[in-house]
Amino acid sequence: MEQTLTEQLNQWHDEDEHQQIVDVLLTVPEEERDYEAVSRLARAYNNLGQYEDALRQFDKIADAGQHDPLWHYRVGYALYHLKRYKEAAQALATSDQLEPGDEHTELLLSWSLQKAEKQDREERRIAAKRKALASRGSVPEAPPCDNMPLADFWDDSEYARDSYQSAPPTDELIASIEEELGYKLPSAYIALMKQQNGGVPKNTCFPTEEPTSWAEDHIAITGIMGIGREKSYSIGGDLGSRFMIEEWGYPDIGVVICDCPSAGHDVVMLDYRACGRDGEPEVIHVDQEDDYEITFLAENFEAFIRGLVSEEEYDTSEEDKEADLYKVAHGKFSPLLEELCAQVTEVEHINEKIRSICTRIVEEKGHFSFHADELSYLMYDVQFWLYVKSYPDTNRDQYLANYSQMIAFGGEFGQGGYAPGWITEWLDHRMNEGLIIQANGRLRFMDTFASDLVKQLREF
Incomplete structure (x- = not known):
């Protein structure tokens, strides 16, 4: 593909303008689309949730993609979202073999294997019940x-x-x-x-x-x-x-x-x-x-x-609260969170400020989790501020992909999981408010909001 087109497609991808990518690439005659063009078209379909369309495009470059771990990963991604978990696991396993150690591939492979096993049990159970009903020759009495x-x-x-x-x-x-x-x-x-x-x-x-x-x-x-x-x-x-x-x-x-x-x-x-x-x-x-x-x-x-x-x-709320209070007071930060906090000069003892906010969250909720309340939004803001300070070229996809490595799956100082919808809702809300802006695909806080956040942190 031409360099100018490649740069434009990269920009649209960073800005989540995936339909733009599809519209432009479909104007290119099919016989003129090379491997890269078809790969980008299929990825855009994946990002739009049009997984069947994505698979049709990936199939067109299947021979050339056999030694490309990214081709196998994207095929597995589409199959996963189509609930074809067994096939997804096969594609992702191949991607992992070609490029071992990629955390996104390993995580999606793990999910695919778990869901494939559960799906298989579900299908066997339904098939057995249908067979039993058929052998009776009529609908059984309730x-x-x-x-x-x-x-x-x-x-x-x-x-x-x-x-x-x-x-x-x-x-x-x-x-x-x-x-x-x-x-x-x-x-x-x-x-x-x-x-x-x-x-x-x-x-x-x-x-x-x-x-x-x-x-x-x-x-x-x-x-x-x-x-x-x-x-x-x-x-x-x-x-x-x-x-x-x-x-x-x-x-x-x-x-x-x-x-x-x-x-x-x-x-x-x-x-x-x-x-x-x-x-x-x-x-x-x-x-x-x-x-x-x-x-x-x-x-x-x-x-x-x-x-x-x-x-x-199932009420273990008091024990859970005590455990979470100990966790937020003494748990070791994840490597990424430690790295980000080490770069902060605007707020003294940023580690203790984070622990103080999270302690209030546990005291108010009874557990360590972030949702859509005021203190949760403060912690979403803090994590974003920390991350883009150290990684100013961050785009939306990169931030959402790395968010979980700060606190959600942060080890000792972690929540053990999270619902991605809460994070995307927070991000969309801040962007609609004009407090997070996007320029050339890069995300950052408005300067005035970042200053207000620093003042708020100093008060904890």
Whole structure:
């Protein structure tokens, strides 16, 4: 490619103008696009989330790309986001063999292998259930619901009554909702809703055998949606099942029946993949934060209800708080955070300032994590300020790629994980405010905001 075009494509990539890259490269006749041009076009498709288009482009240069670790990595990236985890792991393993030690490749390879194994278990389980159902020759009867633990099941509160609870559903309403959603509701669920149509149960946790975005060993629900359309949190309401599927992108494999404390970022669903639309569905947890990953919970709705346990069984909050207070007071900084702090001259004892802010965060929240609150935003600001001081040529992709190595995965002084959405939301918010500016792809704070941040740090 011409040097001027290469420079322009680099600038657009740094500025996240990936559609510009696609539009320009598609004007080049296909027979005139060399390996580099096709690679850049495919990468732009990846960055736009158009993974099938990316794979079609990568396939055109597959022979030439066999010895290019970056080609294999980008193919694996596309396959990962298409949930073709086994193929993604193969591509990423080849990339790792060609260029060992790349942390991005190693991390995505690890995730792909984990998800491939879980996906394989899920497929085997569904196939076994379908085979068992087929051998019976008809849809099995739903499990009895007479002995469901209904006494003292619900938590009676004003919030529950206002947000979830409706009058018991009539048979006509049930039929109408089933027709609207396209699924036959389980008899155990209907029985519970006729006893009380939606609400917040006293027991809101369900044990899991594998970790989710909520916890290592369980999920939590906020409430159980009732049958109807009147309340927002009913399966036919404006925040109900169809809304979560059509607006939030949850898989169209059943009915959303429970919302969770994440406010939309994970839900509990009735899963009809194995049994068909008229059968007895399983109950699953779907995690929007982790690319809609599915975790099996229970064979049926009654088993799910019986399996709910009190959050007190998982309440280690005091112990966790004490551990996190010790961590932020004494934990060793990550190598990157140590390096960045060593370059600071504007604020004395910057290490102690960071520990002081994080101590306040733990004292207020009970745990060491950053979200969208004021102190979390201060720590996002501090980390960004530290990083771009030492690396002034940083662009958006570079910063987001290296963010986790400061505190999120910072070892002793670390959180053990993070949700990337919080960081991108903070970054977009600061850019919309005009406090972070981008010039030639490089990000930096406005000088006045950087000065205000220094003053704020000196006060801690």
